[in-house]
Amino acid sequence: MKYIIIGLGNYGHVLAEELSALGHEVIGADITAARVDSVKDKIATAFILDATDEQALDALPLNTVDVVVVAIGENFGASVRVVAMLKQKKVEHIYARAIDSVHKAVLQAFELERILTPEEDAARDLVHLMEFGANMETFKVDKDYYVIKFTVPAKLVGYNVNELNLDKLFGLKLLALKRSSVLKNFAGVSFTEHDIANELSEDEPIKVDDQLVCFGRYDDFRKFWKAL
DSSP states (O other): OOEEEEOOHHHHHHHHHHHHHOOOOEEEEEEHHHHHHHHHHTTEEEEOOOSSSSSTTTSSOOGGGGEEEEEOOOOOHHHHHHHHHHHHHHOOOOEEESSSEEEEEETTTHHHHHHHHHHHHHHHHHHHHHHHHHHHHEEEEESEEEEEEEEEOOTTTBBGGGGGGGGHHHHEEEEEEEEEEEEEOSOOOOOEEEEESSSSTOOBBBTTTTTTEEEEEEHHHHHHHHHH
């Protein structure tokens, strides 16, 4: 896929670099030359330009990419102005970063495809780490229901999948099990990668470093975790 990322600060830089590493074509743009220089060798193209200037914005191939991401966070006015101009130019798929609730509320008025809240997400991840003492990823479906991915606690290692009874005991639906494997990169450095375990039998034993993906109420997940 092809992406334009406007704003190459910490968030935009990482986003551009990670998307490019996954094989996507990324075009970056920022008003600061140093930011562009820091990422230009890692993505397809990088422009030094003021995206709040309509003529400068027209230099980008806005309607020939799959998604335009407005990653500007610290400059509220610039973020809103760029989004407004993108809407005027009838860019179909716009993602925009919001740094607080007011920023988010203003962006919602534009009916964007997606509003990104990395600060909220990072705070939420920290809450989970502090509450459960473990790293986990969550996707909030609504105010009560979440999809939660977590590394299995040591107490569950050795149990069969069908012995967990997450649905009956805690109202949690097990969606997937991700199994870890140790690989080596081109430099010979070992790293761990997790892949979905397809065709998982009910008597499959859970192993160290496996990850479970569950769906259910957050309160029910809390009860499950406390019961371990």
